[in-house]
Amino acid sequence: MPGISTNSIHADQELNRVIDVVPPINVTTTFRYPDDPEDIKPAVEYRDAEYDPSTSRPIYSRIGHPNSTRVEKVLGKITGGECVIYNSGLSAFFAAIMHFNPKTVAIGDGYHGCHNILHLLEKNYGLKIVGLDQLDQLSKGDLIHIETPENPFSIVHDIQYYVTKAKEIGAFTLVDATFAPPPLSDPFDFDVDMVMHSATKYFGGHSDLLAGTLTTKDPNLKLQLASVRPFLGTNIANLEAYLMLRSLRTYELRINQQSTSATKIVKYLNEHKDSYPSLTKIHHSSLQKDAFVAKQMKGGDAPVFSIELSTPLKAKSLPSKLKYFQHATSLGGVESLIEWRAVTDASASQNLLRVSVGIENTEDLIADLDAALKQS
Numbered sequence: 001m002p003g004i005s006t007n008s009i010h011a012d013q014e015l016n017r018v019i020d021v022v023p024p025i026n027v028t029t030t031f032r033y034p035d036d037p038e039d040i041k042p043a044v045e046y047r048d049a050e051y052d053p054s055t056s057r058p059i060y061s062r063i064g065h066p067n068s069t070r071v072e073k074v075l076g077k078i079t080g081g082e083c084v085i086y087n088s089g090l091s092a093f094f095a096a097i098m099h100f101n102p103k104t105v106a107i108g109d110g111y112h113g114c115h116n117i118l119h120l121l122e123k124n125y126g127l128k129i130v131g132l133d134q135l136d137q138l139s140k141g142d143l144i145h146i147e148t149p150e151n152p153f154s155i156v157h158d159i160q161y162y163v164t165k166a167k168e169i170g171a172f173t174l175v176d177a178t179f180a181p182p183p184l185s186d187p188f189d190f191d192v193d194m195v196m197h198s199a200t201k202y203f204g205g206h207s208d209l210l211a212g213t214l215t216t217k218d219p220n221l222k223l224q225l226a227s228v229r230p231f232l233g234t235n236i237a238n239l240e241a242y243l244m245l246r247s248l249r250t251y252e253l254r255i256n257q258q259s260t261s262a263t264k265i266v267k268y269l270n271e272h273k274d275s276y277p278s279l280t281k282i283h284h285s286s287l288q289k290d291a292f293v294a295k296q297m298k299g300g301d302a303p304v305f306s307i308e309l310s311t312p313l314k315a316k317s318l319p320s321k322l323k324y325f326q327h328a329t330s331l332g333g334v335e336s337l338i339e340w341r342a343v344t345d346a347s348a349s350q351n352l353l354r355v356s357v358g359i360e361n362t363e364d365l366i367a368d369l370d371a372a373l374k375q376s
């Protein structure tokens with residue numbers, strides 16, 4: 001099987017419609033029907049799932065368009081299954097919840113936006129939300145949502161454990177692997193039902209587009225998701241799909257560099273923590289001792305880590321002492337970011353800073369953090 005970079009550059013070649021080496025940007029929202037009346041078919045109900053918007057002749061860009069189908073082809077190869085692309089990570093999560101339609105969802109801490117979607121469904125339709133330590137409250141058809149590594153600490157959860165429990169109950173497993181996309185980890189090694197990513201992060205990689213993915217091993221399930229997406233109105237937009245394709249060409253180089261660099265930085269900070277007067281904690285998968293971590297993070301650790309300083313003011317002041325880490329939310333881009341997490345996540349400690357490592361020179365990033373932490 002070709003490697004990730006080969007697929008990133010060539011997996012969509014079979015969908016090429018022109019002689020251009022680089023796919024053109026298609027801005028049209030609507031596409032001409034065939035000239036031959038024999039080729040013009042009446043609509044089918046989406047419930048019949050006979051129409052695959054991602055492989056059929058395009059009709060309307062909310063259903064599918066040339067670059068969204070190319071993106072799905074590449075991301076399917078990278079994520080190891082049949083991929084459906086969305087216009088954000090949260091759209092992908094919402095589509096997964098609409099698909100599984102659970103009465104109860106078990107969820108850990110993780111990204112607050114996913115919790116907010118569940119709270120909306122709790123308020124409107126009585127969805128029950130329980131913790132990952134309350135699996136005894138799940139029944140057949142319910143859902144276990146595992147974010148691993150988990151935002152903002154990059155703590156790894158044992159996917160195998162939750163899959164075993166889910167199978168005993170007859171529940172489904174959805175893994176949000178945004179913090180460790182392949183080759184760092186592959187949740188399908190553990191037989192999960194579905195994997196989601198905020199593709200805004202490492203797949204997009206340049207902090208200039210929003211997208212999300214759902215990947216499944218089951219082609220019929222992919223068809224169902226793709227058939228419902230036009231009615232959720234959540235396909236990736238035309239320009240973003242082009243940008244995503246361009247980003248994916250360099251994806252493997254970026255993710256490997258970001259992961260290696262983050263692990264080196266965490267090691268350095270951990271070894272020198274006595275020189276930093278206000279640093280109280282460092283959180284990262286590379287510092288986690290559980291036996292399952294190495295097996296699950298088979299390709300390297302998450303490129304995100306978090307630190308805690310002794311007071312909220314010290315934490316809030318650290319970003320302005322840094323040269324190469326911009327004070328902003330999000331992660332996964334080529335530029336390193338640091339965020340006083342309380343700005344966007346009401347549940348975060350005010351002592352917490354989340355760091356997203358970009359692709360700058362690792363020694364420069366270490367020197368920058370070292371100098372700022374010595375002054376803090």
Ligand SMILES: Cc1ncc(COP(=O)(O)O)c(C=O)c1O
Nearest residue numbers: 088089090111151178198200211
């Ligand atoms: C782990 C995780 N899942 C989902 C999302 C939502 O993704 P998006 O911002 O693309 O909607 C994020 C965004 O930060 C995230 O960090």
